[in-house]
Amino acid sequence: MNFDKICILGLGYIGLPTASTFASKGVKVLGVDVDAQVVETLRSGKLHIHEPGLREMYKSALESGNFSLSTEPQAADAFLIAVPTPFYDDRTGDYQGRSFKLADMRAVSSAAEAIVPFLRKGNLVVLESTSPPRTTVELVAPILARSGLKPGRDFFLAYSPERVLPGRILRELIENARVIGGITPASAQAGADLYAMFVKGEIVQTDATTAEMVKLMENTYRDINIAIANEFSRLADRFGVDIWEAVSLANRHPRVKILSPGPGVGGHCISVDPWFFVESAPELSPLISTARRVNDAQPHYVVELIKRALCGSDFPQAALKGKRIAALGLAYKPDVDDLRESPAIDVVRLLGQEGAQVKAWEPFKPDARLQDIEMAASLEDALQAAELVVLLVAHSEFLTIKPIELASRTGARVVMDAVNGWKSAEWQDAGFRVVRLGVGTKH
Numbered sequence: 001m002n003f004d005k006i007c008i009l010g011l012g013y014i015g016l017p018t019a020s021t022f023a024s025k026g027v028k029v030l031g032v033d034v035d036a037q038v039v040e041t042l043r044s045g046k047l048h049i050h051e052p053g054l055r056e057m058y059k060s061a062l063e064s065g066n067f068s069l070s071t072e073p074q075a076a077d078a079f080l081i082a083v084p085t086p087f088y089d090d091r092t093g094d095y096q097g098r099s100f101k102l103a104d105m106r107a108v109s110s111a112a113e114a115i116v117p118f119l120r121k122g123n124l125v126v127l128e129s130t131s132p133p134r135t136t137v138e139l140v141a142p143i144l145a146r147s148g149l150k151p152g153r154d155f156f157l158a159y160s161p162e163r164v165l166p167g168r169i170l171r172e173l174i175e176n177a178r179v180i181g182g183i184t185p186a187s188a189q190a191g192a193d194l195y196a197m198f199v200k201g202e203i204v205q206t207d208a209t210t211a212e213m214v215k216l217m218e219n220t221y222r223d224i225n226i227a228i229a230n231e232f233s234r235l236a237d238r239f240g241v242d243i244w245e246a247v248s249l250a251n252r253h254p255r256v257k258i259l260s261p262g263p264g265v266g267g268h269c270i271s272v273d274p275w276f277f278v279e280s281a282p283e284l285s286p287l288i289s290t291a292r293r294v295n296d297a298q299p300h301y302v303v304e305l306i307k308r309a310l311c312g313s314d315f316p317q318a319a320l321k322g323k324r325i326a327a328l329g330l331a332y333k334p335d336v337d338d339l340r341e342s343p344a345i346d347v348v349r350l351l352g353q354e355g356a357q358v359k360a361w362e363p364f365k366p367d368a369r370l371q372d373i374e375m376a377a378s379l380e381d382a383l384q385a386a387e388l389v390v391l392l393v394a395h396s397e398f399l400t401i402k403p404i405e406l407a408s409r410t411g412a413r414v415v416m417d418a419v420n421g422w423k424s425a426e427w428q429d430a431g432f433r434v435v436r437l438g439v440g441t442k443h
């Protein structure tokens, strides 16, 4: 199948790199976003997101004349939907007294509706957004059928999950294996033909619901693995063990691969997607929902450790009241600017709720405006009056901080390391008391 023009709906972390990559292969691409400001920013040659290498690639795509932008779709050979699939903030489901989060699929529905007037016989539509099982056949196909065309007979429809890692998106888009699930085998083949334009990894065809489930299984597997690492970190603390050493020793077993504990799980993939299973079949997913709860509770545990760092094991009720804390990092993981669902933000908010005066420094988003969070203007600003420094994200620039130098820039003499980013001995030598997540007090 030939694709001369592709319309990509949603120009965020997934849609924009995908659109730029197609355009760099000589295809005419129309990038569509409902956010007029996103379209305006992109038209002016600027980016609204940070991703290594994207600026250059986008610029050359724009200059080649292959990339145009709009807030509405136009006729094309293929339509790709890469819009957000978060959960509702204000609505939850309930199963036997345990609440679960609900997927907000409104962006997918409205993107599919926007395609309807432009859909032609022989077109291909691919949903890339991470979605609950059966979304392609039960939500997207019926909307597209309003065009009068029959999905699978008159046009091709497929689901293809995205697996890229923020920070390495441009490389992984090309190199990762890609799963394409068609609502018919011919739809899967059409999807495979489309992505073969740039994908160098294996392209594997299956049906749409399998492809949806594969994506959710991948992220759920990681969420559960991190949940057990987080639970191990609490047990290690109890038993006077260093969890980081213990995990590294356990992982020398040829069939064991425990992930790292940390302040929680964030980003809008791993911390969101497992709920899609729970919502679809709560009676079949008790392990998945428990893992979600364990990871969501981890920021509370970090706050307990901070109290212990400041006041010792018998900390009083109001241990944090008036304490001045410098929080380093707000992103959901190292070296990215993505703050969505970040557990670091949860930690800072919880500290604030208990009366601490926190200044947060996020070098990748210094201008972020977040409810109930005071942003520092610089690292210096965060450190200035602090009594305790908490490392919440292992950004490279934090890991290279020299304790001796930091000691001269702050009065704080206590550090809490929630990500195993700093060598305790070096900090202790520089005069700091160090509390590390997952390192027992008896150690």
Ligand SMILES: NC(=O)c1ccc[n+]([C@@H]2O[C@H](COP(=O)([O-])OP(=O)(O)OC[C@H]3O[C@@H](n4cnc5c(N)ncnc54)[C@H](O)[C@@H]3O)[C@@H](O)[C@H]2O)c1
Pocket: 009, 010, 011, 012, 013, 014, 015, 032, 033, 034, 035, 038, 082, 083, 084, 085, 107, 108, 110, 111, 114, 128, 129, 130, 131, 162, 163, 164, 165, 166, 268, 269
């Ligand atoms: N970011 C990742 O690393 C990643 C990885 C794998 C899968 N995914 C999945 O990909 C999907 C997109 O994620 P993202 O990170 O690119 O989101 P994003 O929030 O960065 O960008 C989505 C864009 O879609 C736009 N949008 C919303 N509704 C729209 C509509 N009806 N029509 C056109 N545009 C619309 C928004 O304005 C926004 O600019 C999600 O389902 C996500 O779970 C993301």
